[in-house]
Amino acid sequence: MDRSFPVSPFHLAQMPTDQRELEHTVLVQTRPSDDGMFQVKPLQPYNPCSPAELWAASRSAPQMKFYHCPGDSDLWRAIPEPYEPSSRISCGPDSTYFAPVYMDSHPISIPMISSPTAIGPQSPGLRQEACDGSLERVSDACAPWMGSRSSHSGYHDQLKMEESDSMAHINATPRTSPSPISISSYHSSPQPYSASSPVTVNMKTSASPQTTSDYGGSEDDNHTDPPYSQLIWQALMDQPDRRLPLQKIYEWFEKNTGKGRDQTQKGWQNSIRHNLSMNAGFIAVRDGSPGGKRTMNYWCLTEEAIQNGIQSTTRYRRDIKGRKPSNTTEAPIPNHPEPGRRGERPGRRSKPRSSHQDNRRPTPLHRPETLASCVQPRPITEAGAGAFPQSLPPGYPAPPMDLTGAHWPSNTYVQTFGFNDVISCTTPPHIPDQMHQYGANPSSDGSSFHYQNSGWN
């Protein structure tokens, strides 16, 4: 049977993330079966447990809820809702996962948020043991920072943390603290620009209990909202295909955050664009559907961002004097072809400057270093969750499938490139327009694997 496999082949579920207490990861590998079911197996190299298998047979589309087994912090269960004993997922050394997953022509996305902490060689100690204890609901709340508004669009619990936590997790190295932590699932009918995520795992544990009251019940969402980067991340993660055009991101913000409340102010939109551009966890993909119409850019997440969350957007920033990155380690240094300004001087200048001068070099569209490193993330509607198939840093699991055969829809390509660990571009995309008009920095913040490799974080 030749059906596309609906589950991203990487990691089925990531469990809690607060590594101070928990490291739960269920790493599974999926493969299609010939009876309309699919099988999920743990990634053998890293999972010390006996294989767990997940067979999907049901036509139902349960909303999986993850439960923590009290008394054993390493154990989790995913149980479809409404609860069906016969189809629940259990975990254990010799147990089998049974999960009904609806398969239709539209791909299901069970996001793969995995913790390198638990799967890498450095942390081989993934433990899964039989669990027959009672179940404790881990999370079923709305995004705390949204307060009461959050219920409107099915918005779910997610990564709201206190400011410090938030940053800690943004900057966390994947080895030690995987980040934003949400497992959301998409099922059944496609819902473009969906704002709901039926399956959510809230990794945040006792360190900082999430309650809406933690953030004042959204008295002032602008003060309680997570950083833009996290919100954008969440907006994209909410989508089945992990992508949104800019306008839809705006809309998501208007609905789900306090940023977009003031319709008269457009600064928040500027900030969104700023974050999208400057944070390499967000990449632009142009839907180059022919027809002469204006093409639409979609913003999506790198695989790394899907798995480990988004990182700080401000990493790109240089030290003004020494032209050094603001971070002491191997922070991403903008790959400026030459020193000098690339954007423009910010506001509050003392003098307006003449508009004719522009020292910036237009981006050579076929600059070797950029073309050579073109990466095409695969849409989640394909076999995976928009993965970058470039090599992974030490400690990351090898992709559990052969990515070489993966291909993109012909009308989709990435506008952002510059990763060094890459696949080659057999057909160099038309490197569009604005995306690199200034020679977009291929190594701006968030070029994920790179920086993690270099110990940045």
Next chain:
DNA sequence: GGTACTAAACACA
């Protein structure tokens, strides 16, 4: 010192 927010210049479609 690091991060986030914000403003703004600029290019391009």
Next chain:
DNA sequence: TGTGTTTAGTACC
């Protein structure tokens, strides 16, 4: 005009 890129001032911790 909208979008994308970039710099930089500022606030906050």
